[in-house]
Amino acid sequence: MKRIFTIIAFACITLFAFSQNIPAGMRMELTEVEENNNEYSIFTYKDQDGTFGYYMSLGHVYHLLEIIRDDVTDMSLDHIEETCLWLGANPEEALATIEALLEMLDKPEGTTAEYPCRISTGAGRLGDSSTAFCFVVKRLLQGKRLCFHFQVRNHTAEADLTKSAIKSLRWNFNLYQKMHPNG
Numbered sequence: 001m002k003r004i005f006t007i008i009a010f011a012c013i014t015l016f017a018f019s020q021n022i023p024a025g026m027r028m029e030l031t032e033v034e035e036n037n038n039e040y041s042i043f044t045y046k047d048q049d050g051t052f053g054y055y056m057s058l059g060h061v062y063h064l065l066e067i068i069r070d071d072v073t074d075m076s077l078d079h080i081e082e083t084c085l086w087l088g089a090n091p092e093e094a095l096a097t098i099e100a101l102l103e104m105l106d107k108p109e110g111t112t113a114e115y116p117c118r119i120s121t122g123a124g125r126l127g128d129s130s131t132a133f134c135f136v137v138k139r140l141l142q143g144k145r146l147c148f149h150f151q152v153r154n155h156t157a158e159a160d161l162t163k164s165a166i167k168s169l170r171w172n173f174n175l176y177q178k179m180h181p182n183g
Helices: 002-020 091-104 163-179
Strands: 027-035 038-046 052-067 075-081 083-088 112-122 125-139 143-152 155-162
Touching: 027 163, 038 083, 038 155, 038 163, 052 091, 052 112, 052 155, 083 091, 083 125, 083 143, 091 163, 112 143, 143 163, 155 163
Parallel strands: none
Antiparallel strands: 027 038, 038 052, 052 075, 052 083, 083 112, 112 125, 125 143, 143 155
């Protein structure tokens, strides 16, 4: 009996040790929210040089071709442009950046800010550092939101972030931190 308990204890310790070290070049999703065909998420990422950080994905899905049929599953051909805002190197910095985004929504329409970001290169990897330009805008019948503009290859892409999406991400991030206080 002691032997079985010892084996299980060592297996759990090994599992917990491996779960703390994510491999370089791989995202670990912490929370995700979908709103109006936009997907937002908060994740951690470790670069090849060992630099670790928290990011917020402002991915935007473009449906290039969508086929809907009754007899087979739905199919679509999508194109995703994604920029990832740098939130910070630790959970406290990440939460402070999320709070700053919420506070920005209380500022007058036309207020601008710049945020460090990285463009996704595909397969969950992040490219070089860049800058996302953020504007407080008010869309007709949609209310106030943050509009991010970022360069992707030869064109400028944009993604909107609403107050409800930011609050949902903040709530989910806080919940994740409570469930994983050392992670």
